[in-house]
Amino acid sequence: MALSEQQAASEQGTAVDVRSPPTQREIIHRHSLVVRLTHWINLLCLTLLLMSGLQLFNVHPQLYWGHYGYSGVPTVLSITGRYDPETAQPVGITRIGDYSFDTTGILGVTYDSEGRPRPGAFPQWATLGADLALARDWHFLMAWMFVINGTIYLLFGLFSGHFRRDLAPAADQLRPRHIAADLWDHIRLRRPRGEAAKRYNVLQKLTYLAVIFLLLPAILASGLTMSPAVTAAFPFLFDLFGGRQSARTIHFIAANLLLLFVLVHVVEVLLSGAFNLMRSMITGRYVVKPERAS
Amino acid sequence: MSRIITRRRLLTTGAAAAGTTLLAGCDRIYQALPTRPLLDFGQMLSYRAHRLLLAGQPLVREYAMDDLSPDFPSNGTAMPDGFAYFDLITSNFANWRLQVDGLVRNKLSLSLDEIQQLPARTQITQHSCDEGWTAIGKWTGVPLAQLLQRAELQPEARFIVFHCLDEMTAGDFYYESIDLFDALHPQTILAYGMNDAALPIRHGAPLRLRVERQIGYKNAKYVTRVEAVDRLNVFGRGKGGYWPDRGYQWYAGL
Numbered sequence: 325m326a327l328s329e330q331q332a333a334s335e336q337g338t339a340v341d342v343r344s345p346p347t348q349r350e351i352i353h354r355h356s357l358v359v360r361l362t363h364w365i366n367l368l369c370l371t372l373l374l375m376s377g378l379q380l381f382n383v384h385p386q387l388y389w390g391h392y393g394y395s396g397v398p399t400v401l402s403i404t405g406r407y408d409p410e411t412a413q414p415v416g417i418t419r420i421g422d423y424s425f426d427t428t429g430i431l432g433v434t435y436d437s438e439g440r441p442r443p444g445a446f447p448q449w450a451t452l453g454a455d456l457a458l459a460r461d462w463h464f465l466m467a468w469m470f471v472i473n474g475t476i477y478l479l480f481g482l483f484s485g486h487f488r489r490d491l492a493p494a495a496d497q498l499r500p501r502h503i504a505a506d507l508w509d510h511i512r513l514r515r516p517r518g519e520a521a522k523r524y525n526v527l528q529k530l531t532y533l534a535v536i537f538l539l540l541p542a543i544l545a546s547g548l549t550m551s552p553a554v555t556a557a558f559p560f561l562f563d564l565f566g567g568r569q570s571a572r573t574i575h576f577i578a579a580n581l582l583l584l585f586v587l588v589h590v591v592e593v594l595l596s597g598a599f600n601l602m603r604s605m606i607t608g609r610y611v612v613k614p615e616r617a618s
Numbered sequence: 619m620s621r622i623i624t625r626r627r628l629l630t631t632g633a634a635a636a637g638t639t640l641l642a643g644c645d646r647i648y649q650a651l652p653t654r655p656l657l658d659f660g661q662m663l664s665y666r667a668h669r670l671l672l673a674g675q676p677l678v679r680e681y682a683m684d685d686l687s688p689d690f691p692s693n694g695t696a697m698p699d700g701f702a703y704f705d706l707i708t709s710n711f712a713n714w715r716l717q718v719d720g721l722v723r724n725k726l727s728l729s730l731d732e733i734q735q736l737p738a739r740t741q742i743t744q745h746s747c748d749e750g751w752t753a754i755g756k757w758t759g760v761p762l763a764q765l766l767q768r769a770e771l772q773p774e775a776r777f778i779v780f781h782c783l784d785e786m787t788a789g790d791f792y793y794e795s796i797d798l799f800d801a802l803h804p805q806t807i808l809a810y811g812m813n814d815a816a817l818p819i820r821h822g823a824p825l826r827l828r829v830e831r832q833i834g835y836k837n838a839k840y841v842t843r844v845e846a847v848d849r850l851n852v853f854g855r856g857k858g859g860y861w862p863d864r865g866y867q868w869y870a871g872l
Contacts, residue, residue, distance in 0.1 A: 552872075559679045
């Protein structure tokens with residue numbers, strides 16, 4: 325292993341003089357073992373949760389607001405397929421509130437690999453679980469894995485200092501000037517180098533915090549609100565979400581927001597040195613590029 | 619029929635083809651993995667966690683009349699087949715009786731009238747189908763605990779099986795079962811009234827189970843016999859219910 329002395333120094337936590345930025349590439353230990361393991365287990369859980377969740381949605385592809393909801397009650401969202409009698413072709417209709425969209429091929433009616441139309445809100449290849457019973461089993465097993473994995477991560481983050489050290493924005497990062505500059509860097513797709521690359525940028529930190537402490541807990545709590553046993557023990561969940569159907573709708577929206585986060589996350593990784601970042605999340609090692617000559 | 623290949627269709631078919639290839643690979647892995655024990659382990663965690671959460675036997679939320687849903691979908695059987703049930707309807711269930719038997723000291727055979735004479739409970743609750751829809755209804759009936767008390771359960775009794783009048787497939791009548799934890803809960807009732815009227819046929823006339831902390835399919839309709847047992851593997855395909863026999867979980871608190 326031809327690791328530089330700098331790496332050894334940084335792993336020992338030796339203070340680095342920020343005024344004389346390194347001109348060489350430097351290898352640091354970026355992610356702890358617990359963070360790496362929980363990250364990949366989380367990816368597995370959320371992927372299977374999403375796929376089985378889409379199958380559950382397909383069984384009743386309508387979302388409502390309030391306590392009750394069934395076919396005939398006004399929907400917040402519905403994704404259905406029907407045959408157009410004039411063209412004798414299947415049509416996929418996505419309806420959001422009062423607005424309808426023809427989503428044939430993408431939602432409502434999709435085509436299989438041989439080009440045959442297939443009814444169903446979400447395409448079959450995106451779902452897990454051949455029937456409702458199996459999709460439910462998968463969804464609930466993965467929910468448990470997600471909760472256990474997430475609990476380990478939260479305890480680790482709290483007691484190891486991971487949250488305080490890596491995720492809490494530093495005082496200098498919270499200045500409006502800094503946030504604006506960071507936003508401008510993102511727009512220009514300009515990636516931090518040198519010292520700045522050793523910590524998460526402020527938009528990244530705020531996004532991670534929002535996902536970890538708001539979005540994921542909201543998905544979990546709204547999911548639990550769909551269980552009649554859980555709401556018997558915790559009826560306040562109904563008040564928190566405004567009813568079981570509202571909870572189902574929020575669960576769906578939050579899952580979509582999470583998917584949006586994952587897409588942006590993956591794009592950011594691809595733009596910021598996919599190999600280096602992937603290695604850092606697998607082995608922990610991360611190469612810090614030297615500062616640009618100013 | 620037009621066979622014009624639109625760009626969108628080409629794209630989505632391409633995506634589907636790519637997805638199918640990926641799926642075939644995933645499917646092969648999936649088939650090779652022993653997933654059933656894993657899935658049942660997850661189910662066991664839910665069951666244990668729920669029993670812990672519900673140890674104090676809390677009641678489910680009860681709603682007000684204003685909260686009733688305008689309609690209440692009927693799932694499963696809406697009208698049992700056969701002359702036997704037809705005869706019951708035409709005689710307004712005069713010849714119908716509920717049997718309470720199995721591991722009890724006093725077997726009971728009760729007419730609808732006799733059941734309606736017993737102290738009743740009325741509750742406005744939410745019904746949640748595993749498909750995702752929910753409806754709110756007002757139910758009036760006799761608490762199951764009261765019937766079991768009259769019948770005097772034997773100490774070996776662990777489960778209550780509900781035998782139903784609706785034949786789902788040739789020879790397979792609907793049935794369901796719950797354990798005593800749910801059977802003795804105050805909101806577990808055998809309902810003969812819905813929304814201040816007699817229980818409609820499509821909702822299981824003359825008598826249906828309401829087990830409020832579990833989802834739709836546990837709430838057996840057209841109940842004709844209540845049997846106390848110490849094991850479930852002697853009924854149907856051995857899983858304790860018509861749907862549990864067909865891949866659905868016996869415990870359905872989620």
